[in-house]
Amino acid sequence: MKKYEIVSEKLKQDILEGHLKRGETLPSIRQSTLLFGVSKTTIEHAYDRLILDGYIKSLPQKGYVVDILPQHLKHHQVQTATNQKEDSWIRYDFRLNSVSLEAFDLKIWKRYMKEVFQDSKAMATYGDAQGEKRLRLALSEYAYHHRGVLTTEKSILVGSSFQTLLYQFCSLCPKTYTFGMEKHVDSQVLYVLRSFGFSCVQFDSETLIKDLDSSSIDIFYINSSCFGSDFRYLDRKTRDALIDVSHRNHFLILEDDYNGELNYRSKPRHSLQGASPYDNVIYFGSFSRLLLPSLRLSYMVLNPEYLQRYLNHKDKFGPTSSKFEQLALARYMEDGHMEKHLRKLKKEYAIKDQITRTILEDHFPNLIFKEVYFCYCIDLPHIDPNQLMEASFQQGIALDPLVDHTLSLSFAYMGQNELIEGLRLLVKILKRC
């Protein structure tokens, strides 16, 4: 956006919102030059644009006067109204980024936030760059009990997101490193690694262990909750083979344990970090799917080598995660609420999973289940995506757009009754399309 456009947009906004009314005179070009701190030419351009777009007119002796076309005002009113209720048409939400708050007790969480409020000294001081010690202590206990991660608070780094921590981790690696990863790796991960200039080699999940045995990568990234072409939790056999080949071939494993503790259908199993007898795993955990998605909190467990590298550069890093939320979470975990909440979540998701599968299975035999994303994927090669979206919209059903003819349906957001109704309605629509 050019400078004159910014100025004209600001003035349009003022006119649309009624701060400048029809018939009022705008500041002169000279006055506006001072007001906006831009050149005379820029203001002239901006005023010309406003005349052209039908917001003001130039009158002899009077200068520039507001004279807005009625359709602009109408459009503005409609848009404001739509923005305010943009989601109000939604009765059934199958989108992946929605999360259920049913199981989450906001009251309890508020209590802990209030507790932290009372601690003015904590609020008035900068946080520890590595994360608040109190939270790191709670995390070391938690990661041990739920994911078998064996560590102390000294090796834990807290950050505002997985990506932020990945940036910090990358800055600890020599530029010459080669990273390996699965073919269907998350594009955000690939983007960060490439932006640091690391070489990236992608592996086929089917032949992963064999191929890794003859490769010369330095680090292998894996999302251990979403492995292979069927997006499963990494099975025990592959996990142990991966630990082994990493040790034999001297490469490090970056374990992204996204929702690893949320196994509501699979059997629980240890993380790679917990299962490995060597120091060859760096572990990443995060909470955005467990607690409030608006909460930005992730953590990374370093091995001795990378902890030393980090400590050598500790003064180069600042805290990235809200101290307030860190301390609230620490207290919440200390009192055992995380455990309780996790149990509730598992129960809730297990039931919703069962409901969804039961209703869809009859009609779509080739369902793909992605446990970690709380969703079922249906292949719909013969459907017109626009028709489907339009028909769903009419019934108040919110869907993510199809990707390669595949529809992903998340059961995370809705309550059980809503879910049953929504699924029945959606099946009808899909049969018709």
Add this chain to the structure above:
Amino acid sequence: MKKYEIVSEKLKQDILEGHLKRGETLPSIRQSTLLFGVSKTTIEHAYDRLILDGYIKSLPQKGYVVDILPQHLKHHQVQTATNQKEDSWIRYDFRLNSVSLEAFDLKIWKRYMKEVFQDSKAMATYGDAQGEKRLRLALSEYAYHHRGVLTTEKSILVGSSFQTLLYQFCSLCPKTYTFGMEKHVDSQVLYVLRSFGFSCVQFDSETLIKDLDSSSIDIFYINSSCFGSDFRYLDRKTRDALIDVSHRNHFLILEDDYNGELNYRSKPRHSLQGASPYDNVIYFGSFSRLLLPSLRLSYMVLNPEYLQRYLNHKDKFGPTSSKFEQLALARYMEDGHMEKHLRKLKKEYAIKDQITRTILEDHFPNLIFKEVYFCYCIDLPHIDPNQLMEASFQQGIALDPLVDHTLSLSFAYMGQNELIEGLRLLVKILKRC
């Protein structure tokens, strides 16, 4: 830390905190192997270490029994007590990282946090990767009124810290770029740029404009609140010359406007972004010194070129800053509290600055003033740092360690009376050392 050390540390902690009491039997080696998910050898190592360190003993027929040396318990009690009151000896705090909360009305801030709490829908959904639109709108107004930054909310990116945003910015730059910066640049900035593999050229502040004119850098980083050897706000003349040479020589300016709005002694002046008639400045602002230091919130204003680069890769970035704090801050700003707070802060710092200067000037004629860090620096070539620290500690005065014989004294944290007392006491100590 080795695996066996982690296990033995965990057990030591359990013993010290009384979860395992004197005379109690520890789990057998086989049981512990299952419990900790580690090998038999690791457990054996850990138990041997506990015996060696005097925490347990091995008894025939009974197994491993807790038998802790009394001095360990004593030491633990003392340490716990010290940790709890680690700062209780401090009566006068001159350290740079402390911030005054006197001027900050926590009550008002809590009110806005509570308001956001009521909005369950906002809490239950992921945030916008670019930052909440409502906050970006408030920021565009704020940056315009206080720093002359001309932009709309579309070009603003919110992040959890300056460093996080710098990582994101760097990932938008080609690997072949060369960055320029002043000689005394912050080491965190240099570290991030180098970890991406960019070449970095450091310039002398005295001959900056001339040297830039004949250089071939792509981007120049500047902390415009702390320029040159005397750490001043960038003066108007150099600012305009910098804008000019950047335009002529086709390099971009990265303006780190740290505390730019907090001029309690200097005259206000526009930011580089606001003063430039071209699109050659990327602007960074942050709030850690204005609001609660525990709040992690910064923002970056992109120019059209980099905005386009960002939008091309928008799906590669996730939100890094707490949505909760973003929305609370947006409401706080909308209602004009930021303005009021800023006015209060300026008044408070102006008075404390005056007090500090008046008391120190008589004794130390070569004082250096760093406005943006709220501190005075005193050169003390003939003083024994250890003696000074010891004497200050005795009087309850907290100081940052001397750097190159220079003592930095921040007047940000203490109230006015406290400050006067503390300064008088400190001057006495300095005269004696």
